[in-house]
Amino acid sequence: MEKRIIPISLPHTGEEEWLATKESIMSGWLTAGPKVREFEQIFAKRHGVKHAMAVTSATTALHLALVALGVKEGDEVIVPAFTWISTANVVLYCGANVVFVDVDRTTFNLDVNDLKSKITPKTKAIIPVHLFGLCADMDAIKKVAGNIPLVEDGACAAGAGYKGNAAGSLGTLGCFSFHPRKSVTTGEGGMVTTNDDALAEHISNLRNHGASISEEQRHHGAKPYILPDFNMLGYNYRMTDLQASVGIVQLKKLDSFIDERETWAKFYDEQLKEINWLRTPLVGTDYKHGWQSYVVYIDESKSPISRNEIMEKLQQMGVSTRPGTHAPHMLHYYAEKYNIKPDDFPGARDCNNYSMSIPLFNKMTEEDYHYVVHCLKSIK
Ligand SMILES: *Cc1c(COP(=O)(O)O)cnc(C)c1O
Numbered sequence: 001m002e003k004r005i006i007p008i009s010l011p012h013t014g015e016e017e018w019l020a021t022k023e024s025i026m027s028g029w030l031t032a033g034p035k036v037r038e039f040e041q042i043f044a045k046r047h048g049v050k051h052a053m054a055v056t057s058a059t060t061a062l063h064l065a066l067v068a069l070g071v072k073e074g075d076e077v078i079v080p081a082f083t084w085i086s087t088a089n090v091v092l093y094c095g096a097n098v099v100f101v102d103v104d105r106t107t108f109n110l111d112v113n114d115l116k117s118k119i120t121p122k123t124k125a126i127i128p129v130h131l132f133g134l135c136a137d138m139d140a141i142k143k144v145a146g147n148i149p150l151v152e153d154g155a156c157a158a159g160a161g162y163k164g165n166a167a168g169s170l171g172t173l174g175c176f177s178f179h180p181r182k183s184v185t186t187g188e189g190g191m192v193t194t195n196d197d198a199l200a201e202h203i204s205n206l207r208n209h210g211a212s213i214s215e216e217q218r219h220h221g222a223k224p225y226i227l228p229d230f231n232m233l234g235y236n237y238r239m240t241d242l243q244a245s246v247g248i249v250q251l252k253k254l255d256s257f258i259d260e261r262e263t264w265a266k267f268y269d270e271q272l273k274e275i276n277w278l279r280t281p282l283v284g285t286d287y288k289h290g291w292q293s294y295v296v297y298i299d300e301s302k303s304p305i306s307r308n309e310i311m312e313k314l315q316q317m318g319v320s321t322r323p324g325t326h327a328p329h330m331l332h333y334y335a336e337k338y339n340i341k342p343d344d345f346p347g348a349r350d351c352n353n354y355s356m357s358i359p360l361f362n363k364m365t366e367e368d369y370h371y372v373v374h375c376l377k378s379i380k
Helices: 015-027 034-046 058-068 086-093 112-118 138-145 197-206 215-219 241-252 254-272 307-316 332-337 346-354 366-377
Strands: 051-055 076-080 097-101 123-126 151-153 173-177 190-194 294-298 355-358
Touching: 015 241, 034 051, 034 190, 034 241, 051 058, 051 197, 051 241, 058 086, 058 123, 058 151, 058 173, 058 190, 058 197, 076 086, 086 097, 097 112, 112 138, 190 197, 241 254, 254 294, 254 366, 294 346, 307 355, 307 366, 346 355
Parallel strands: 076 097, 076 123, 151 173
Antiparallel strands: 051 190, 173 190, 294 355
């Protein structure tokens, strides 16, 4: 087969997204305004929640979720040990402590059996991650968590489902990312979802410097001398209307994007099952995978060469791969801060060392997919 160059991912944006920004630019309303409200409404409807609040990233979404839950110094928040580092960082932004929980090597998600022993009277929240677009087993987590609030890190899980319900509607709060590596993009951007009216209002205020509209302003029309009141420490985490314009167009394509990726994920499943040193993603019947990434697990006891050598070989053939994500407890900052060893979380350690994301994105062609399979099968 002729050599092809295939990146790990490319966002699917084009003229439609470009034109969508024109209206905002011409109107002069650039920051959060009508486009953000429309984007939030479409997002909330698609994910079956009452409220969706657009913010600047999944990281700031997660931060606000924890602030709204009252997470503060001395509290503990449980975070899977295999996830993007910011799932853990946001806990530290609140002055609280990160308590890592191990992950399951087959789903890459939080290991419910390891969760029980991590809960203490100080546990203020748990952040189950729906990694690569596969929801965590939320019912099993709820059983163990009891009344502890669950904040879904659905950064990769726009449009994903669990037992007939959408990601973002499964916990107390849900958080999403619109980074270009995710399923739909606004460049940078995020969303918080919830069915709780009070949390929604709190988060709306927090993202806007903590501004709250007074009752007087709400009910008696705009008086020129009334500015919002500020009774909390807020942030500026507002999404712009420019980003939301792109998001509206992208969100309309979300389900067709997922359908297309699912078709090619099945193609990979079928084609790659004959490779005995590689495990394709396992998706239980209760789950609708969002296929943000297609991540395989390399069994080095059977593979002719190591995971890293496989990745280098593929790179030479023009196929980009990446480790699924990283294990924060193995990263310098957390390893040092909490004096953690890689072996303290063996599941996360193995996922860190043996996972491999292969190209799956909406701009790929049929020939690209066939070429990736060809290259993987050529590794001897
Ligand atoms: C990408 C990602 C984030 C961070 O999203 P940003 O929008 O870039 O802040 C957080 N958690 C997970 C699991 C992610 O994959």
